[in-house]
Amino acid sequence: MMLQRTAPTLENVRIAQRTYRLRLECPEIAARIRPGQFLMLRLPNTSDPLLGRPFAFYDTIDDTSGRPFALDVVYLVVGKMTSRLADVRAGEPIELWGPLGNGFADPGPIDEALFVAGGIGQTPFLAFARQLLGRRGYAGAAAQQRTERIRLLYGVRSADLAAGIEDFRAQGVDVALASDDGSLGQRGYVTQLLPTTAPRGPVYGCGPEPMLHALAQWAKHVSARCWVSLETPMACGIGACFSCVTRVQTDTGWDYKRVCVDGPIFDAAKLLWEHPND
Numbered sequence: 001m002m003l004q005r006t007a008p009t010l011e012n013v014r015i016a017q018r019t020y021r022l023r024l025e026c027p028e029i030a031a032r033i034r035p036g037q038f039l040m041l042r043l044p045n046t047s048d049p050l051l052g053r054p055f056a057f058y059d060t061i062d063d064t065s066g067r068p069f070a071l072d073v074v075y076l077v078v079g080k081m082t083s084r085l086a087d088v089r090a091g092e093p094i095e096l097w098g099p100l101g102n103g104f105a106d107p108g109p110i111d112e113a114l115f116v117a118g119g120i121g122q123t124p125f126l127a128f129a130r131q132l133l134g135r136r137g138y139a140g141a142a143a144q145q146r147t148e149r150i151r152l153l154y155g156v157r158s159a160d161l162a163a164g165i166e167d168f169r170a171q172g173v174d175v176a177l178a179s180d181d182g183s184l185g186q187r188g189y190v191t192q193l194l195p196t197t198a199p200r201g202p203v204y205g206c207g208p209e210p211m212l213h214a215l216a217q218w219a220k221h222v223s224a225r226c227w228v229s230l231e232t233p234m235a236c237g238i239g240a241c242f243s244c245v246t247r248v249q250t251d252t253g254w255d256y257k258r259v260c261v262d263g264p265i266f267d268a269a270k271l272l273w274e275h276p277n278d
């Protein structure tokens with residue numbers, strides 16, 4: 001069930017170049033949200049921008065009795081809303097609605113999981129890593145371990161944009177890095193870190209569409225099961241405006257699906273990519 005709240009900001013801290021972690025006190029949404037779902041955030045008392053913006057749920061924070069009372073979002077400043085968000089101070093209110101979207105499906109017990117993130121695409125994966133490793137449950141579910149091994153391939157343009165690597169390593173995730181300019185990890189695209197054979201478990205990707213398209217092509221080539229989280233721009237987040245559609249294969253051809261309600265997680269093999277890599 002989607003909730004709409006105005007929540008006080010607890011922290012809004014810079015964690016990398018143009019990248020911030022925003023912590024909002026919102027126990028009702030924190031108690032309901034699952035990995036892979038997202039939130040719409042809006043700045044109150046302004047019509048500029050008028051519309052909210054979608055952000056992946058990064059993680060929840062528990063109170064002393066172990067109940068989630070706050071949630072984190074990690075965002076990159078790219079335009080109007082995110083620039084203004086960076087100026088928000090502790091105590092100031094933010095409007096939010098969520099949980100939104102389908103979230104990651106439970107893969108059941110698996111040998112390993114491979115996460116592939118580009119740009120700000122690491123954000124949906126921290127809570128999912130904790131869930132799969134059995135470190136915690138979400139939305140009232142008990143913690144249940146699905147794997148002991150998660151590898152994150154994470155690519156950024158340059159080292160100063162890398163955010164949250166220590167959060168992943170602290171959970172026991174094995175992190176491999178790439179950067180366009182060679183200032184962090186291997187020089188080149190994150191997809192150049194992909195193995196030549198299929199991993200022993202599902203693959204999950206999030207990042208710019210050309211990266212996800214390349215990942216989907218690789219997954220098809222090595223016969224890996226691959227799920228991607230799309231970052232399509234959205235106006236409402238609740239299925240009402242059709243601003244977020246993407247084309248998905250169906251039994252009879254293809255159909256438009258709304259990323260906000262049918263996604264943001266999709267089977268990579270079913271997506272019809274708008275920007276061919278070939």
Ligand SMILES: Cc1cc2nc3c(=O)[nH]c(=O)nc-3n(C[C@H](O)[C@H](O)[C@H](O)COP(=O)(O)OP(=O)(O)OC[C@H]3O[C@@H](n4cnc5c(N)ncnc54)[C@H](O)[C@@H]3O)c2cc1C
Pocket residue numbers: 038049053054055056057073074075076077078079080081082083120123124230231232233234264
């Ligand atoms: C499900 C979902 C989860 C997301 N999670 C995160 C997250 O965890 N952290 C994060 O930083 N961002 C995330 N995004 C992207 C985020 O919503 C946009 O960066 C944000 O809406 C930009 O708002 P703005 O007003 O600052 O930029 P605008 O002023 O609206 O846009 C500035 C520029 O960025 C471009 N732009 C805006 N949105 C996107 C987009 N989604 N993809 C490509 N270009 C875009 C515009 O075309 C424009 O050129 C997510 C998007 C979706 C759909």
Ligand code: FES
Pocket residue numbers: 233234235236237238239240241242243244245258259260261
């Ligand atoms: S954002 Fe309005 S329908 Fe998806």
